[in-house]
Amino acid sequence: MASIDESGGGGGHKQGPGVKKAKKLSTRVDMTPMVDLGFLLITFFIFTATMSSPTALDLNMPKDVDKPDDETPVKQSGVLSIILGKGNQVYYYEGQLEVSEGKNNFKTSTYKDIRKVILDKKKDVMGRHVHNDELCKDDRDAAKKKGIADWQEACKDLDFTVILKPNDEATYKNTVDMLDEMTINQVKRYAMVKVLEDENKLVKATEAANGIK
Amino acid sequence: MPSVKIPKKSTFTDMTPFVDIAFLILSFFIMATKFKPPETVEIKTPGSVLTQKLPESNAIMISFDSLNRVFFTVLSPKDQSKYATIIDQVDQIRTLGLSPQEKAAFKKVYMTGVPFGQLKQFLAMTPEAQGKLKLPGIPVMDSADNQMVTWVQAAKAAFQGEKLQILIKGDNEAKYPAFQAVIAALKKNDELKYNLVTQLDGVPTGSELDFKQRAERAAK
Numbered sequence: 001m002a003s004i005d006e007s008g009g010g011g012g013h014k015q016g017p018g019v020k021k022a023k024k025l026s027t028r029v030d031m032t033p034m035v036d037l038g039f040l041l042i043t044f045f046i047f048t049a050t051m052s053s054p055t056a057l058d059l060n061m062p063k064d065v066d067k068p069d070d071e072t073p074v075k076q077s078g079v080l081s082i083i084l085g086k087g088n089q090v091y092y093y094e095g096q097l098e099v100s101e102g103k104n105n106f107k108t109s110t111y112k113d114i115r116k117v118i119l120d121k122k123k124d125v126m127g128r129h130v131h132n133d134e135l136c137k138d139d140r141d142a143a144k145k146k147g148i149a150d151w152q153e154a155c156k157d158l159d160f161t162v163i164l165k166p167n168d169e170a171t172y173k174n175t176v177d178m179l180d181e182m183t184i185n186q187v188k189r190y191a192m193v194k195v196l197e198d199e200n201k202l203v204k205a206t207e208a209a210n211g212i213k
Numbered sequence: 214m215p216s217v218k219i220p221k222k223s224t225f226t227d228m229t230p231f232v233d234i235a236f237l238i239l240s241f242f243i244m245a246t247k248f249k250p251p252e253t254v255e256i257k258t259p260g261s262v263l264t265q266k267l268p269e270s271n272a273i274m275i276s277f278d279s280l281n282r283v284f285f286t287v288l289s290p291k292d293q294s295k296y297a298t299i300i301d302q303v304d305q306i307r308t309l310g311l312s313p314q315e316k317a318a319f320k321k322v323y324m325t326g327v328p329f330g331q332l333k334q335f336l337a338m339t340p341e342a343q344g345k346l347k348l349p350g351i352p353v354m355d356s357a358d359n360q361m362v363t364w365v366q367a368a369k370a371a372f373q374g375e376k377l378q379i380l381i382k383g384d385n386e387a388k389y390p391a392f393q394a395v396i397a398a399l400k401k402n403d404e405l406k407y408n409l410v411t412q413l414d415g416v417p418t419g420s421e422l423d424f425k426q427r428a429e430r431a432a433k
Contacts, residue, residue, distance in 0.1 A: 031228030038235030045242035056380070056408035057261045061396060063405060084389070115420070166389040172277070173259040173385035175392060176409060180261040186421040
């Protein structure tokens, strides 16, 4: 690629024998290796660059209380309990767990389908909401201040509570996915609770029946 | 008709602008690159839809990997004295009898993951030897001796009067009991607000959050 010096041959002033013409050096520098090197370094830095910076998910836990009186009461009709099991399986029931002849509200789902379950329950609870102005006043005022168009709806989901119960086989990803699901579906009240022994037995039995390892 | 003469063009292209651009991009990437601290263990974090940024200082990070080993990290790049305070506190509470050299070595450890019984021995090692060692993790599963409680206690004492943020970084495959044990240790110290470290995921279209965000954007 380097330019070839065109020298010699005719023209110019006369030269005596033995007198050599001083070579005119080109000032042009071949940039190709420099470009090569530049792009090599660019590739290196692109690969090492950490572009996807991690984000944070807030988690607030309630303080442990000793007295049962201090616990937050929730309406049974508005509760959805979700148990996270192994093999990315989700089990849920509405209200109180009832497993007897002819009555069974313990259901199996997956992480893909649980969103629909949560939303259906939320709609159901919101539809049954009895407008209690005393309780709702603060929520509504806050929503009105923020300029939300449907501020009257603000506290319709007051009774809706999701209880998350990851068991010992559930992974951390499962737990975070469910917490994320709470944000995606705008569930305002949710709690992370230890799974009960009876529920765990039921989960184990279902897992054995469905062949989940 | 006389044939049209096509002038012979030189094949030599001027590379100078090319070099300019290449080095411009290069300098951008050099500046944009932030090297990750040497991680003793690989942790793949789950995704979430939240876009909140992580704090880089005035924070402690509790991480657990896929084998449920728990690690403790202090993030205080500006104020190096915090490291000394924390290790002093730990030394006092647990009466480990650490020498000043061993205490100084704590600053260089990014992720601490040994039980208190092995801490003295671990800090006496060279950083190279520490890197090769397979860390057992901080014992948390035993609720009677959850050693994370002491670490958090020491950190709280060191960051007294300042805002201390607690980051929890867990691996996708880690089991829930490890997470629960970490939370139990934090609860014992009356720490109830945490930040979980996640990767950014897109908000699913058509979900309630999507509608809410759109409404907020429209309001602006």
